[in-house]
Amino acid sequence: MARAASTKGNTRIQRQKTKQILDAALEVFSTYGFRGSTIDQIAAQAGLSKPNILYYFDGKEAIHGVLLDRLLHTWLEPLEHLGESDNPVDEICAYVTRKLEMSRDYPRESRLFANEILQGAPNILADLQGPLKSLTDEKCRLIQSWIDEGKIAPLDPHHLIFSIWSTTQHYADFDVQVQAVLGESGADRFATAQTHLDRLFRSMLTPRADHDI
Amino acid sequence: MARAASTKGNTRIQRQKTKQILDAALEVFSTYGFRGSTIDQIAAQAGLSKPNILYYFDGKEAIHGVLLDRLLHTWLEPLEHLGESDNPVDEICAYVTRKLEMSRDYPRESRLFANEILQGAPNILADLQGPLKSLTDEKCRLIQSWIDEGKIAPLDPHHLIFSIWSTTQHYADFDVQVQAVLGESGADRFATAQTHLDRLFRSMLTPRADHDI
DNA sequence: CATAGTCTTGACCATATGGTCAGAAAAAGA
DNA sequence: TCTTTTTCTGACCATATGGTCAAGACTATG
Missing domain, CATH: 1.10.357.10 (Tetracycline Repressor, domain 2)
Structure with a gap:
């Protein structure tokens, strides 16, 4: 239901996937900068699909913000x-x-x-x-x-x-x-x-x- | 006719415009990085139209290369x-x-x-x-x-x-x-x-x- | 001033990209 | 097992962006 806007952390799966995504995003953002990075790149790096990334975070900017x-x-x-x-x-x-x-x-x-x-x-x-x-x-x-x-x-x-x-x-x-x-x-x-x-x-x-x- | 791939410099106008474009591009690229910059931004900064930019340079990457x-x-x-x-x-x-x-x-x-x-x-x-x-x-x-x-x-x-x-x-x-x-x-x-x-x-x-x- | 060459642009195209959504698949409870 | 909740995805949309092009505007020069 109601949950943190950009960080899920209740379920075991949620904790694991958010961590996975943030690690992938760090890799990508630190290499290409914010505007030079794409959600697809992050998804590929994390081994997840793009919509799945967006299931855990409210958007590209939200991921960057958490990082x-x-x-x-x-x-x-x-x-x-x-x-x-x-x-x-x-x-x-x-x-x-x-x-x-x-x-x-x-x-x-x-x-x-x-x-x-x-x-x-x-x-x-x-x-x-x-x-x-x-x-x-x-x-x-x-x-x-x-x-x-x-x-x-x-x-x-x-x-x-x-x-x-x-x-x-x-x-x-x-x-x-x-x-x-x-x-x-x-x-x-x-x-x-x-x-x-x-x-x-x-x-x-x-x-x-x-x-x- | 045949001219340098990425740098024009024969005519007076060519010299002025290429300089103008490179200065604008330096401003934009140095602020947003290569992938974060757009030709439109460079065009706006230079006070020229996008096709005009591309008349003087073979593309975004060419401008960056010259810089x-x-x-x-x-x-x-x-x-x-x-x-x-x-x-x-x-x-x-x-x-x-x-x-x-x-x-x-x-x-x-x-x-x-x-x-x-x-x-x-x-x-x-x-x-x-x-x-x-x-x-x-x-x-x-x-x-x-x-x-x-x-x-x-x-x-x-x-x-x-x-x-x-x-x-x-x-x-x-x-x-x-x-x-x-x-x-x-x-x-x-x-x-x-x-x-x-x-x-x-x-x-x-x-x-x-x-x-x- | 006429013509050839140079310069400029509006309209257009193809692709990339951020983001949405309905519904399938999987977990978790009962 | 049946139901509910969570997780996941293919298909899709709107916009942004790099780049093209044909035609018009301008400039230099014979």
């Missing part, structure tokens, strides 16, 4: 865990590591997000200006306090976060380019990236004698 | 200028600055490129594996020589380049997010980013005493 909702949650989580610490440099580097691991383990989510932002974030602009901005501002105040205490080198917290996001997500969003440029030696790209990024941010964050800068 | 060709040239140029220098740190930082300026001045080109890579680079994969890889490898050897001479700190040249690309292009590709997070204070985002990135890469590149690492 974006879940994505935002997943995406914000690591930053939420950036907390108080005796050693802020390690704390931030741990965040970098975590973000890189997400690029390695959830590249589809990263590309879905990138696609959405690239096209002007038509569906998640409010979330960016609301929850994301709030959380980011909060963490920037924390970082600023570390700077004031002299625990990390002085820098612009917001841009530090942008640098972390961009460098780590690059390995998911631009993986094709990364692999093309690295060629044969690209097999261990995430391991070498980990070493590189840790060194990059550690060297920037570690406070040093005044005369160095 | 990608030009893009690759424009995109590789800054890296080509990374050359010998007494002060490698300044040289690399100048490259960072140049890349950031390109994000500021040519955001559409950056997004067109990002869209193409995100979707698996179907049209430029060969260029990535060929010219781009060659150029990158060459510059990495140069960077490695600087490392060997002790002029810059030891690091992975390829990943250094990835970090430069990602951090600078982020300000074009993810501008919506950057502005959402920065809010009111985002007006001077490119200026503050410049300061931040210069500091970031300078601190990583500057060699220091062994005991520091």
Whole structure:
């Protein structure tokens, strides 16, 4: 009867099929973007018929919407865990590591997000200006306090976060380019990236004698 | 009569209209991606009729192809200028600055490129594996020589380049997010980013005493 | 100004795509 | 088993979109 507009989850079959569809949709949307994807593609990927897809979801946009909702949650989580610490440099580097691991383990989510932002974030602009901005501002105040205490080198917290996001997500969003440029030696790209990024941010964050800068 | 398959350029009108169309197409493609864009959109943006667009180009894909060709040239140029220098740190930082300026001045080109890579680079994969890889490898050897001479700190040249690309292009590709997070204070985002990135890469590149690492 | 060549467009076509629907098939209850 | 509910599908519809074409409008030039 009356049920959630876009997410069924009562029956066993409903749970299984919705999951199946969302996984297929993530695969397709993250590869071709929203407008570049078709319900038929999603159906084929999920091994279901098109009308069957539309039996579980109210339309192409509804599927996309559910994916974006879940994505935002997943995406914000690591930053939420950036907390108080005796050693802020390690704390931030741990965040970098975590973000890189997400690029390695959830590249589809990263590309879905990138696609959405690239096209002007038509569906998640409010979330960016609301929850994301709030959380980011909060963490920037924390970082600023570390700077004031002299625990990390002085820098612009917001841009530090942008640098972390961009460098780590690059390995998911631009993986094709990364692999093309690295060629044969690209097999261990995430391991070498980990070493590189840790060194990059550690060297920037570690406070040093005044005369160095 | 016989003329270039996709680029007319003989008559004055031809030059003007092709330019007009390419500019409109860049606007549209960079915003909605290839499959998300329609010839009608491009026509509207260019102030021309759809058949008129198709009079100058052999189809949607041909327009996209021309844009990608030009893009690759424009995109590789800054890296080509990374050359010998007494002060490698300044040289690399100048490259960072140049890349950031390109994000500021040519955001559409950056997004067109990002869209193409995100979707698996179907049209430029060969260029990535060929010219781009060659150029990158060459510059990495140069960077490695600087490392060997002790002029810059030891690091992975390829990943250094990835970090430069990602951090600078982020300000074009993810501008919506950057502005959402920065809010009111985002007006001077490119200026503050410049300061931040210069500091970031300078601190990583500057060699220091062994005991520091 | 007449003519050849260039440019432009309204009308049209074929296909792709999002979405609907009536009814069949399968599960779940009784 | 019989009934009810849920799940599934072939056939279908309306629209959007890439692309064509014949004919008209314009431009340069002899």
